[in-house]
Amino acid sequence: MKQRPDHRVLPDGRILLEIDGRTTTAVTARDGSATWVFVDGRSWKIDDANQAPPRRARGGRDDLGDVTPPMPAAVVRILVEPGDAVVRGQGLVVISAMKMETTLVAPHPGVVAKIRVAIGEKVAPGDVLVDVTPDEPHETDPSEET
Amino acid sequence: MKKILVANRGEIAVRILRTCREMGLGTVAVYSDADALAAHVLAADQAVHLGPADPLASYLDIDRIIHAARETGADGIHPGYGFLAENPRLAEACVDAGIVFIGPPAQVIRDLGDKTVARRLMQDAGVPVIPGMEAPSADLDLLGREAERLGYPVLLKAAGGGGGKGMRRVDGPADLAEAFAAASSEAGAAFGDDRVFLERCLVAPRHVEFQILGDSQGTVVHLFERECSVQRRHQKIIEETPSPGLTPSVRDAMGAAAVAAGKAAGYVNAGTVEFLLEEDGSFYFLEVNTRLQVEHPITEETTGLDLVRTQLEIAAGEPLGLSQEEIRPRGHAMECRIYAEDPAAGFLPAPGTIRAYRRPSGPGVRLDDGVYEGFEVPVEYDPILGKLIVHAPDREAARLRMIRALESYAVLGIETTIPFLRDVLASAPFAAGETRTDFVDRHFSEWSQDPSGRDLAIAVAEIERSRTQTDAEAPAAARPTPWQTLGPWRL
Numbered sequence: 359m360k361q362r363p364d365h366r367v368l369p370d371g372r373i374l375l376e377i378d379g380r381t382t383t384a385v386t387a388r389d390g391s392a393t394w395v396f397v398d399g400r401s402w403k404i405d406d407a408n409q410a411p412p413r414r415a416r417g418g419r420d421d422l423g424d425v426t427p428p429m430p431a432a433v434v435r436i437l438v439e440p441g442d443a444v445v446r447g448q449g450l451v452v453i454s455a456m457k458m459e460t461t462l463v464a465p466h467p468g469v470v471a472k473i474r475v476a477i478g479e480k481v482a483p484g485d486v487l488v489d490v491t492p493d494e495p496h497e498t499d500p501s502e503e504t
Numbered sequence: 505m506k507k508i509l510v511a512n513r514g515e516i517a518v519r520i521l522r523t524c525r526e527m528g529l530g531t532v533a534v535y536s537d538a539d540a541l542a543a544h545v546l547a548a549d550q551a552v553h554l555g556p557a558d559p560l561a562s563y564l565d566i567d568r569i570i571h572a573a574r575e576t577g578a579d580g581i582h583p584g585y586g587f588l589a590e591n592p593r594l595a596e597a598c599v600d601a602g603i604v605f606i607g608p609p610a611q612v613i614r615d616l617g618d619k620t621v622a623r624r625l626m627q628d629a630g631v632p633v634i635p636g637m638e639a640p641s642a643d644l645d646l647l648g649r650e651a652e653r654l655g656y657p658v659l660l661k662a663a664g665g666g667g668g669k670g671m672r673r674v675d676g677p678a679d680l681a682e683a684f685a686a687a688s689s690e691a692g693a694a695f696g697d698d699r700v701f702l703e704r705c706l707v708a709p710r711h712v713e714f715q716i717l718g719d720s721q722g723t724v725v726h727l728f729e730r731e732c733s734v735q736r737r738h739q740k741i742i743e744e745t746p747s748p749g750l751t752p753s754v755r756d757a758m759g760a761a762a763v764a765a766g767k768a769a770g771y772v773n774a775g776t777v778e779f780l781l782e783e784d785g786s787f788y789f790l791e792v793n794t795r796l797q798v799e800h801p802i803t804e805e806t807t808g809l810d811l812v813r814t815q816l817e818i819a820a821g822e823p824l825g826l827s828q829e830e831i832r833p834r835g836h837a838m839e840c841r842i843y844a845e846d847p848a849a850g851f852l853p854a855p856g857t858i859r860a861y862r863r864p865s866g867p868g869v870r871l872d873d874g875v876y877e878g879f880e881v882p883v884e885y886d887p888i889l890g891k892l893i894v895h896a897p898d899r900e901a902a903r904l905r906m907i908r909a910l911e912s913y914a915v916l917g918i919e920t921t922i923p924f925l926r927d928v929l930a931s932a933p934f935a936a937g938e939t940r941t942d943f944v945d946r947h948f949s950e951w952s953q954d955p956s957g958r959d960l961a962i963a964v965a966e967i968e969r970s971r972t973q974t975d976a977e978a979p980a981a982a983r984p985t986p987w988q989t990l991g992p993w994r995l
Contacts, residue, residue, distance in 0.1 A: 387859035399911025402961035456853040
C-alpha cells in the first residue's frame with residue numbers, strides 16, 4: 359500500500375478509513391515501541407522500527423542460544439544435571455505459567471555446565487536458566503545428530 | 505438465602521454475580537492480590553481479600569473462603585468451575601459452617617469426583633464405560649502393565665478433576681515415564697491431588713456431554729447435549745448444541761443414560777455427564793462433572809433457562825418444576841472460548857495489559873467476559889478471558905453469526921485465540937460438522953495469521969503514530985508561541 363488511505367478520527371478515538379470506495383473503522387492502541395491495530399476483523403502488532411517482519415515463533419530459545427523462558431513463569435521440574443551431555447532439542451527445564459507446562463530445550467548439542475534455578479523459582483524472559491557448553495562442531499559424532 | 509459469596513474469579517464469577525443480582529440477592533466477591541481491580545470484584549456489593557496471587561494461598565484456601573462468608577454474612581457459596589468446585593471439602597466446610605453450598609452434596613462430589621469410583625458406579629448402573637484402570641496409581645510398573653493390557657494409545661488422566669488438566673496421551677511405553685511426571689505435576693497444581701489413572705484412548709471420537717439437573721426430591725432430567733469435540737490439548741475451545749453427530753435415537757439413548765447416571769449417583773443440582781461417541785453410534789461414559797461447566801451458556805440459549813438461577817433454586821430446596829417432556833430446545837447455539845494465548849506461537853500464554861477492548865454485540869450474540877480495557881491479565885491463573893456465545897435458528901446461521909462476532913471483537917495489547925477461532929469456524933470441515941476430538945491436530949496443526957490484511961494494518965499504524973506524534977512531540981517550529989510571533993511592541 360503506497361498511499362495513506364483517507365481517514366479521520368472518530369469521537370471515541372477509532373479511525374474511520376476509506377479504501378477503494380469502502381469505509382471501515384480501525385481501533386488502535388500504543389504499546390511501548392509498537393502499535394496494535396484492529397481492522398477488518400483482525401488484530402496486528404506493528405513494531406515501529408521496520409513494520410515488516412512477521413512474528414517469530416517463540417520456543418524458549420533465542421538466537422544467542424540462551425535457555426530462557428518466553429514468558430514469566432515458575433520452574434516446576436529440572437530434567438538434567440551438571441555434566442549431562444545433551445543433544446539439540448533435548449528437554450532441560452519444565453516451567454509452568456497459567457497452569458500450562460512448557461519444556462525449555464537445549465539450543466545446541468553440548469554439556470550442561472550449570473543449572474541456575476531451583477524448583478519453585480519465578481523466572482522471566484531474559485533470565486538464563488541453564489548454561490549449556492556447546493560441543494565444538496568437529497567433536498560431534500555425526501551418528502548422534504538428531 | 506439472602507447473600508451469595510462467589511468463590512471464584514474472572515468471567516464465571518461475573519456471570520454468577522449477575523444472576524444473583526437479578527434475583528435480588530446480596531453479592532460477595534473474593535479476590536487475590538492479582539485481582540484487586542478485577543471485573544468480578546467490581547461486579548459485587550462487597551469484596552473480601554483472600555491473599556497472595558498463588559491460588560493455594562487464595563482461591564483454593566477453604567478456611568479463608570469460609571471466613572470471608574462468615575465475615576460478610578453470606579449464607580450461600582457458589583464455587584463456579586475449577587478451583588474448589590469439585591472439592592468435597594469445601595462442600596463439607598459449608599455444611600459445618602451452616603452455609604448453603606450451591607452444588608451437589610459432598611458425598612456425591614466425592615464419589616463422582618474420583619474418576620475411577622465414578623466408572624464403577626456407572627458400570628453398576630448399566631451405563632457403558634471406556635476400558636480403563638479401576639483405581640489410580642503412582643506405580644510406574646503397574647501403569648506400564650495396565651497400558652499394555654489396555655493397548656496403546658492410552659490416556660493418563662487425573663483422578664481429582666477434569667477440564668483437561670493432568671491429562672496426557674501416551675503412544676508407547678517409552679513415553680510413559682515423562683507423561684506420568686507431567687500429568688501428576690499438572691494434576692497436583694490444578695486439583696491439589698496428583699493421582700492419575702489410565703484409560704484406553706479412543707481414536708477420533710466425538711465428545712458429547714449431557715447437562716443434567718437433579719432436585720432434592722430425587723427428580724433428575726437432562727437438558728440435552730453439547731458437542732465439545734474441537735479441543736486443543738484436551739481442553740475444549742469450541743462447543744455447540746445440538747450436536748451435528750447425533751441421530752434422534754442416539755440422542756434419546758444418551759439422554760436416558762445421562763439421567764440413569766445422575767440417579768445412580770443420587771445427583772442433586774447441576775451437573776454434566778460426558779460421553780465419547782463413536783461413528784457407529786456407540787457411546788461410552790467418560791466422567792460426570794459435578795459443577796456448572798464452562799460451556800453451560802449454549803444450553804441456556806437453546807432452552808431459555810438460566811442455569812445459575814436454577815442452581816440457586818435447587819440449593820434453596822425448591823423442586824425442579826420441569827418434566828423431561830417440557831424441555832424442548834430451539835435453534836442452534838455455539839460458544840468459542842477466548843484465551844490469552846498466542847495461536848501463532850504454540851498457544852503460549854500471553855499475559856499482559858489489555859490496551860483496547862471492543863465487545864461484539866447484536867441479536868443472538870452473548871459475551872460472558874471477565875476483563876475490561878486497561879486490565880492486566882495475570883499470569884497465575886487459567887488464561888480464559890471469556891466466552892463468546894451465539895444463538896441462531898440453525899447451525900449455518902449460528903456459524904456465520906459467530907464469525908461476524910469474532911470479527912467484531914477487538915482485543916489489543918495481548919495475543920488472543922480470536923483469529924484462530926475465526927479460521928476454524930470458517931473452515932470446510934467445521935462447516936460440514938465434521939468435528940472429532942482430533943479436529944485441531946488434523947486440520948489446524950500449524951496455524952498462522954492470514955497475512956493479507958497486514959499492509960492495511962501497517963498504514964493504520966502509521967496514521968496512529970503520526971497522529972500522536974503531532975499532538976505530543978511537535979517541534980517548536982511547528983507550533984510557534986506568541987513570544988515568537990509577536991512583533992515589535994512598546995508600552
